[in-house]
Amino acid sequence: MCTLKRSxxxxxxxxxxxxxxxxxxxxLAASKDRPRVGLVLSGGGARGVAHIGVLKVLEEMxxxxxxxxxxxxxxxxxxxxATGQSLDRMTERLGKVDWTEIFTDDPARTxxxxxxxxxxxxxxxxxELGLKDWTLLLPPxxxxxxxxxxxxxxxxxxxxxxADQDFDLLPIPYRAVATNLENGDMTVFRRGDLAKALRASMxxxxxxxxxxxxxxxxxxxxxxxNLPVDIAREACADVVIAVNVGSPLLTRDRLSSVVGxxxxxxxxxxxxxxxxxxxxxxxxxxxxxxxxxTFSAGxxxxxxxxxxxxxxxxREKRDALARLSVPEDVYRAWREAALKKLVPARELTGAQVxxxxxxxxxKVIEGELEEVPGIxxxxxxxxxxxxxxxxxxxxxxxxxxxxxxxxxxxVDSDGRHTVLIEGVEKSWGPDYLRFxxxxxxxxxxxxxxxxxxxxxxxxNSLGAEWRNDLQIGYTKLFxxxxxxxxxxxxxxxVAPRIEVQREPVVFFLNERRIxxxxxxxxxxxxxAGLQNKFxxxxxxxxxxxxxxxxxxxxxxGVPDYDIQQMGYTARFVFDQIDNPRFPRDGVLAVxxxxxxxxxxxxxxxxxxxxxxxxAAKSFGRHAVQLAGGFGYTLxxxxxxxxxFQLGGFLRxxxxxxxxxxxxxxxxxxxxxxxxxxxxxxPLGRGVYLGGSLEAGRVRGPLDPAxxxxxxxxxxxxxxxxxxxxxxxxxxxxxFGDQRENAFYLLIGNP
Numbered sequence: 001m002c003t004l005k006r007s008x009x010x011x012x013x014x015x016x017x018x019x020x021x022x023x024x025x026x027x028l029a030a031s032k033d034r035p036r037v038g039l040v041l042s043g044g045g046a047r048g049v050a051h052i053g054v055l056k057v058l059e060e061m062x063x064x065x066x067x068x069x070x071x072x073x074x075x076x077x078x079x080x081x082a083t084g085q086s087l088d089r090m091t092e093r094l095g096k097v098d099w100t101e102i103f104t105d106d107p108a109r110t111x112x113x114x115x116x117x118x119x120x121x122x123x124x125x126x127x128e129l130g131l132k133d134w135t136l137l138l139p140p141x142x143x144x145x146x147x148x149x150x151x152x153x154x155x156x157x158x159x160x161x162x163a164d165q166d167f168d169l170l171p172i173p174y175r176a177v178a179t180n181l182e183n184g185d186m187t188v189f190r191r192g193d194l195a196k197a198l199r200a201s202m203x204x205x206x207x208x209x210x211x212x213x214x215x216x217x218x219x220x221x222x223x224x225x226n227l228p229v230d231i232a233r234e235a236c237a238d239v240v241i242a243v244n245v246g247s248p249l250l251t252r253d254r255l256s257s258v259v260g261x262x263x264x265x266x267x268x269x270x271x272x273x274x275x276x277x278x279x280x281x282x283x284x285x286x287x288x289x290x291x292x293x294t295f296s297a298g299x300x301x302x303x304x305x306x307x308x309x310x311x312x313x314x315r316e317k318r319d320a321l322a323r324l325s326v327p328e329d330v331y332r333a334w335r336e337a338a339l340k341k342l343v344p345a346r347e348l349t350g351a352q353v354x355x356x357x358x359x360x361x362x363k364v365i366e367g368e369l370e371e372v373p374g375i376x377x378x379x380x381x382x383x384x385x386x387x388x389x390x391x392x393x394x395x396x397x398x399x400x401x402x403x404x405x406x407x408x409x410x411v412d413s414d415g416r417h418t419v420l421i422e423g424v425e426k427s428w429g430p431d432y433l434r435f436x437x438x439x440x441x442x443x444x445x446x447x448x449x450x451x452x453x454x455x456x457x458x459x460n461s462l463g464a465e466w467r468n469d470l471q472i473g474y475t476k477l478f479x480x481x482x483x484x485x486x487x488x489x490x491x492x493x494v495a496p497r498i499e500v501q502r503e504p505v506v507f508f509l510n511e512r513r514i515x516x517x518x519x520x521x522x523x524x525x526x527x528a529g530l531q532n533k534f535x536x537x538x539x540x541x542x543x544x545x546x547x548x549x550x551x552x553x554x555x556x557g558v559p560d561y562d563i564q565q566m567g568y569t570a571r572f573v574f575d576q577i578d579n580p581r582f583p584r585d586g587v588l589a590v591x592x593x594x595x596x597x598x599x600x601x602x603x604x605x606x607x608x609x610x611x612x613x614x615a616a617k618s619f620g621r622h623a624v625q626l627a628g629g630f631g632y633t634l635x636x637x638x639x640x641x642x643x644f645q646l647g648g649f650l651r652x653x654x655x656x657x658x659x660x661x662x663x664x665x666x667x668x669x670x671x672x673x674x675x676x677x678x679x680x681x682p683l684g685r686g687v688y689l690g691g692s693l694e695a696g697r698v699r700g701p702l703d704p705a706x707x708x709x710x711x712x713x714x715x716x717x718x719x720x721x722x723x724x725x726x727x728x729x730x731x732x733x734x735f736g737d738q739r740e741n742a743f744y745l746l747i748g749n750p
Contacts, residue, residue, distance in 0.1 A: 035284075036066040037324055038237025040229050041074030042274070043222035044245035045204075045297025046306070048073025049094065050290045053310025054243050055087055062331035063324045067173040067236035069228045071221040074243070075176040075201035076152070079194060082167070082174035083159035084339050091304065093155060099300035100678065102151060103207070105144050107399040110576045110586060113491075114536040115483065116401050120580050122469075123748025124436035124453060126684075126723045130428025131454070137428035144405045145199060145208035146398060150391040152195040153408075157387055159194055160343060163409040163420065166191045171338035175235050176201045177221035177228045181210050186224040188231055189213075193409050205266075209405070212424075222246075226270045227277040229285075239324065240285040243310075246274055247297045286320045288313050298680070349416045357425030359458040360402045365423055367489045368397045390419070396533075402426065402457065430457045436725065438473075438748035442648065442656045443741075444513070445506075449473035449748075462488060475503040495527045495538070505548075505641060508659045511740060515552030519641045521545065525569065535573040542567060543601070548641035561641055563603035567596035581726040582688065582719065583616035584623040584673070595635065606636035610644070610665075621675040628668040637700075638663045644698070649744040652696050653715035653732030656742060660711070663700025669693065673719070684722035691716045712736055717744075 039058075041051045051074055058065065070078030080090050109117055130137035153161050159170060167174040167190055176189040178200040189197035192213065200211035200218035210217040225231065227244055247267055281287060290313035292306060314321070326334070353365045369390075390408070398406050405424040410417065436451040454468045462485045471477040481497035502520040506513060522544050529538030548561040570593045577586035595607040610631035617624055631644040638644070646652045647659035650669060673690030692715045717730035728746040733739075 034064070034326060035238035035324070036236045037064060038232030038235060038240050039065045039068045039078065040227060040232045040240055040242040041068065041070040041078045042227040042242075042244045042246050043072025043074055043201075043220065043270070044226075044247055044292075045073055046300040046303040047245040047247065047290075047292050047295055047297050048077060049303040050245050050292060050306035050310035050313075051077040051243055052087055052091055053290070053307040053312075054288055054314045055081060056307075057311055057314035058241075058321070059087070061318070061321050061325050062328060063241075063321055064326060064331060064334045065172055065241075067175070067232060069175040069177065069232040069235060070201070071177045071226050071228055072202050072204075074245070075198050075221065076155075079152075079174055079176060079198045080155045082170045082172040083156050083194070084171040084342055085155065085158055090155065091307065095304055097151060097300075099303075102147050102300075103143050103145075105147070105398065107395040109578055111396045111533055112399040113533050114531045114573065114575055115493075116399065117575065118536075119434070119453070122436065122451065122453070123438040123449070123725050124434045124451060125725060127434075129433045130426065131431040131433050132428065136433070139209070139404070139426075139428060143208055144398075144403075145203060145211070146406050147391075147395065148202070148208065149195055149199045149407055150387075150394070152198045154387050154391070156194050156198070158342065161193075161195060161387075161410045163193050163411045164191065165194055167194065167197075169341060170194075171341050173235060175228070175231050177225045177231060178203070178211070178213075178218040179221055179223040181217040181219045184224070186221070187213075187216075187218060188228075196407075196409070212405075222270045223266070223273075225273055225277065227274045229277045229280045233280075240281065241288065241321075241324075242277075242281060242285065243288045243290075244274065244278075245290055245292060245306075245310075246270060248294075286317055288317055347417060348410070348419060351419040351421060353421045353423075355423050355425065357423075359430055360423065360425055361458075361461045361463065361488065362423075363488055364400070364402070364463070365394075365397050365421060368393050369421070394421070397423070402429075404428075431455070432457070436748065438725075439746060440648070440657060440748075441745045443743055444656050447474040447657065449475055462486070475501065477501045477503075491530045491532045493529060493531065495525075495529070495540075497525045497527070499523050499525065505643065505645075506658055507552075507640075507661055508656065510738075511656070511659075515550065515558070517548045517550055517641050519546070519548045521547070521565070523565070527569070535575045537570075537572045539570040540568065542569060546641070561639070564601060565596050565604065566600040566602040567594070569594050577614060577616065579685075579721070580614075582673075582685075582721045583614055583625050584618040585616055587616075588612075588614040593634070604636075604639060606638060606642075607634040608638060608642060608644075609634050623673045623675075625671040625673070626669075627671070630667070631665040633663050646696050646698055649715060649717070649728060649730050649732060649746060650692055650694070652711065652713060652734075653692060653694055653730070653744075654713040654734030654740050654742055655711075655732070660696075660698040662698035665696065665698050667694070667696040669695075679720070679722065684720065687718070687720045689718055709737065711738070 068078040068082050176197040178187045178189065180187050196211060196213055200213050201221045203209065203211045203219045205219050210219050226246055227242055229240055229242055232240055290309045292309055295306060351369060353362045355362045394406050402425065403423045404426040408419055408421040411420045432455045434453045438449040440447045449471050450473055451471045456466045459466060464485065465483045467481045467483065469477065469479045479497060479499045481495055483495045484493060486492040486494065500522045502518065505517045505519050507515055523542045524544060525540050525542040527538045527540030529536060543566045546561065546563050546565050550558045550560055552558045572591045574587065574589040577583050577588040580588055590612045593607065593609040596602040596604050598605040610629065612629035614625065614627040643661040644663065644665040645658040645661050646665050646667060647655035648657035652660060669692050671690060671692040673688040675686045676689050677687045679685055679687065694713045695710055697710050711734060713732060713734040715730050715732040717728050719726065719728045725748045728744065730744040732744065733741045
């Protein structure tokens, strides 16, 4: 009886083992018997988002992927998927990206220190040149691409963002292809920093600066292998699934410009190596080519629309893909085994900052990072590290204008898990040149200025800067300022400067120009103040000489002036507006005062104080701007060589430029604008259509004929924010007793 019970027990145990082991055995057998599948994802810019649609169908049909090889956008989609990232999360994250912002190096203007954004008030071109040994140098790319790298780090965070990672140990073994810019060879990334490998593969020449990986510059892999079939074959593949989304060749009618010819040249190089790769496909391989038509490689804003196109193309290959499909339990087991390869990220215990270069003080970055959670530089203990917080802070650091590139990786050293942050100084610094043009015309006059600005940065460890500005034309100006911070983080500074200027001060009687003063001054200033991202406050003292030569024709009793001046200045700026040239969001307030004091040795004594406040708010493509201000004398009377003036576009539209003069001025306006089009980042920002309603009043003995009259007006305009500055074409009309009108053309600040 006991033997019978033991035999029955053994039989039951054996049956249970068969139930448990059978699926595992069949899964292993199926895994061993099936061919290894290599997925090849081509480059194609925004067209490459269609790869997500193909991957969706592969998941639906339960096709295991044993390795992935990708180029450019295919490298991005394939690399993120190889980390185990779900397609839903990848799609969601890509859908939230502001692609215009990603390919713009500057942070939001409201986050930049005022010292670096004050150039926005001058009509300077957006691009900057370097000056080294009296040779002009250009930046290596249109954008540095560091924001794009930060996005890649967020997308691949699941894999840990390690500085040296074996890509064979990712959930899906992975390869990325880039082009060695120094010798033209193909580079296949099998290990290293995954985000940097993706960034190198996507560095489109002329658009994103080359990526330095292990001391070698790399650009987009599409130049050498846009469809890396051979790389997938070497990595693992018995069968290749190749997805080709490359850009089609341009038609002849689109080859009439330099840009079109340049794009076609790149497309031809890419197409040649794609044809070679297509010839490497074997019987049993599967080629999927989504029908994307004329969808642009640069249309990232609408890139998610290509996902259904990728799905459709993959379903058209359903019969061929079915041969690679596995049972649901086998596919689930493969997926679970792949995800188990992920190593959980260790807790961060610190941060290390390095600067590649000799000028910039690394404490600049360290000071900014003191407020970032979880990286070991925070004044109070925190553990909630966030890539998003770190990225935002480093974008602000980049906005200081000192770095060509900035990035980070996570490293393990001496038992610690650390953020390694590296700033790369601008190779075309530390001397920088910018140029600009200012043009303002109405129906009666034209004012034209050409500008050049030189900066020498990081003269000492606190970040001292020497700046020289030269302007010729209607207003002639030379200004030289030495800006000396007193500490890295307090924002305190001193700023001695010299200034020489000559400018006409024009006077009108009603609509007729009656004469002008040619006003010249030479002054030495010493200012001290505080500045941060919210603005600047500075006060100072000056001494100098002023000459004013009259040109009023036959008019008598108009004197010339040749006087000594000593006095004070102060300026307080609150600057949290997105763009002072074309404001759409934020607030700007500027309070200035200037005074001369006889008791200090000046030949005249008066005060001139003015305030301007601008507030703007956008609603999609619509924006509303409200602005108002005043100018008063707080002591004495304004001399004729330094009046308040009003008139011109958005300063009294309908009147000629500076047609109204007086001792006191009050002004208000409301502006509406609509964004007609958004320009590509290298060319500018947007094209706008809008109009304004305005009212102003000028009072005082300089305008006795029209004292205290409120002067309403309005304007209609077309404007554009371009890389050459703000441009407007406008019509203005006044109302009330005086009915005047004017057309305006402006380049630079109105």
